[in-house]
Amino acid sequence: MQTHACPDCDLLQTIPNLPAGGKASCVRCGHTLATGTVEPIGRPLALSIAALLLLIIANIDPLMDLSAVGRHASTTIIGGAYQMWVDGEQATAVVVGFCAVIAPAGYILFMLTVLVGAGRTPVPAWVGELLRWADSMRPWSMVEVMMLGILVALIKIAELAKVEPGIGMYAVGVLMLLIPAIEVSFDPDAIWQRVVWVEPKASPEAAEDPHLGPSS
Amino acid sequence: MATALTAAQAGLIGCEHCGLLVQPASTAEPGHCPRCGSELESRRRRSIERTWALVIAATICYIPANLLPVLGTTTLGSTEYDTIMGGVIFLYTSGSWPLALIVLIASVMVPLGKLVALSYLLISVQRRSPGGNRERTRLYRMVEFIGRWSMLDVFVDTFTVALVQLDPLMSVRPGAGVMFFAAVVVLTMIAAATFDPRLIWDAGAEQEL
Ligand SMILES: [Zn+2]
Numbered sequence: 001m002q003t004h005a006c007p008d009c010d011l012l013q014t015i016p017n018l019p020a021g022g023k024a025s026c027v028r029c030g031h032t033l034a035t036g037t038v039e040p041i042g043r044p045l046a047l048s049i050a051a052l053l054l055l056i057i058a059n060i061d062p063l064m065d066l067s068a069v070g071r072h073a074s075t076t077i078i079g080g081a082y083q084m085w086v087d088g089e090q091a092t093a094v095v096v097g098f099c100a101v102i103a104p105a106g107y108i109l110f111m112l113t114v115l116v117g118a119g120r121t122p123v124p125a126w127v128g129e130l131l132r133w134a135d136s137m138r139p140w141s142m143v144e145v146m147m148l149g150i151l152v153a154l155i156k157i158a159e160l161a162k163v164e165p166g167i168g169m170y171a172v173g174v175l176m177l178l179i180p181a182i183e184v185s186f187d188p189d190a191i192w193q194r195v196v197w198v199e200p201k202a203s204p205e206a207a208e209d210p211h212l213g214p215s216s
Numbered sequence: 217m218a219t220a221l222t223a224a225q226a227g228l229i230g231c232e233h234c235g236l237l238v239q240p241a242s243t244a245e246p247g248h249c250p251r252c253g254s255e256l257e258s259r260r261r262r263s264i265e266r267t268w269a270l271v272i273a274a275t276i277c278y279i280p281a282n283l284l285p286v287l288g289t290t291t292l293g294s295t296e297y298d299t300i301m302g303g304v305i306f307l308y309t310s311g312s313w314p315l316a317l318i319v320l321i322a323s324v325m326v327p328l329g330k331l332v333a334l335s336y337l338l339i340s341v342q343r344r345s346p347g348g349n350r351e352r353t354r355l356y357r358m359v360e361f362i363g364r365w366s367m368l369d370v371f372v373d374t375f376t377v378a379l380v381q382l383d384p385l386m387s388v389r390p391g392a393g394v395m396f397f398a399a400v401v402v403l404t405m406i407a408a409a410t411f412d413p414r415l416i417w418d419a420g421a422e423q424e425l
């Protein structure tokens with residue numbers, strides 16, 4: 001049992017310990033407050049390692065190949081951002097590079113480090129810091145949107161020339177599924193319950209009420 | 217639950233990053249979360265003004281995003297320019313109407329819908345409208361969830377430009393519209409993150425349970 005304030009409506013409520021697959025929603029606004037996960041560290045760690053491998057393949061191999069009148073062309077993800085930059089659309093190139101490469105890579109690498117660090121007892125404070133970084137990357141990681149964008153581009157160009165999907169595209173397709181899988185199998189509370197507090201004096205061992213720490 | 221009390225009413229703050237419920241010494245200057253070190257805020261600071269500023273900026277960018285071409289296709293010396301709507305029409309006439317519909321929804325309707333939805337949420341919060349809190353919170357979550365999909369056309373344009381480089385036979389270059397379009401998506405995503413849904417529930421003493 002733990003008292004929480006709902007992030008969407010601020011209502012105070014106690015969340016019971018959840019069974020695996022269980023879900024606690026806010027009684028007032030319906031926001032999902034907590035989910036019960038089977039292996040909150042091990043499973044997302046395995047998925048993150050797989051995601052890292054696919055991220056590398058997705059960024060090295062061509063997304064698609066084009067051939068017309070004896071000529072060939074292909075592109076990678078970074079190649080797309082680079083061409084935008086060269087063609088004078090630097091701002092767009094930065095947005096594409098961030099949403100397609102940097103944010104997904106950042107999310108996967110930060111999560112990987114967090115999950116490896118979570119194996120230590122007690123969990124060091126920097127793990128919490130990196131978890132915040134991973135959270136801030138997540139909304140900007142748009143692998144699934146990019147996947148749909150690649151498909152639409154593929155079908156559009158197919159009207160003009162012969163195009164074939166490359167290995168990179170398949171890797172993006174799998175990565176698109178792995179990133180939400182990491183998110184769903186992971187329980188951030190499994191980290192926060194065991195992390196060393198930034199201010200150890202205020203931590204539950206030192207405070208009288210384990211759920212109410214004084215602020216600085 | 218017998219009594220419905222918000223953290224703010226109880227003089228507490230739930231940390232936005234780690235979820236810890238903190239009792240700050242002063243509610244005016246709550247300081248930092250003792251567990252994760254992030255700044256504590258009972259409500260996102262100046263949420264309404266900031267969200268309005270971002271919504272207005274996005275609305276301004278929405279106009280050139282739709283009027284300026286996003287792609288220019290050069291075939292044997294002659295160049296043809298396409299706006300976002302032009303791209304949708306191209307997909308439709310070339311027989312792939314499901315894709316035309318997806319691009320139309322993601323590129324035209326979703327950004328417009330987000331701007332309207334955020335404006336409505338802001339006005340209703342400023343007027344302290346009491347009703348429909350659950351529905352408005354749901355609308356907010358939808359805006360937050362769906363926003364990223366508007367980036368679709370930026371990716372389509374990027375990969376089209378990158379692949380179709382067969383000078384002098386045929387080449388595709390980006391137009392100025394794509395930058396404004398990307399700006400609309402980024403600005404509305406930041407606007408959604410700046411808006412504080414708890415403000416919806418703060419209005420009115422009525423407790424909806
Ligand atoms: Zn709630």
Ligand SMILES: [Zn+2]
Nearest residue numbers: 231234249252
């Ligand atoms: Zn915190």
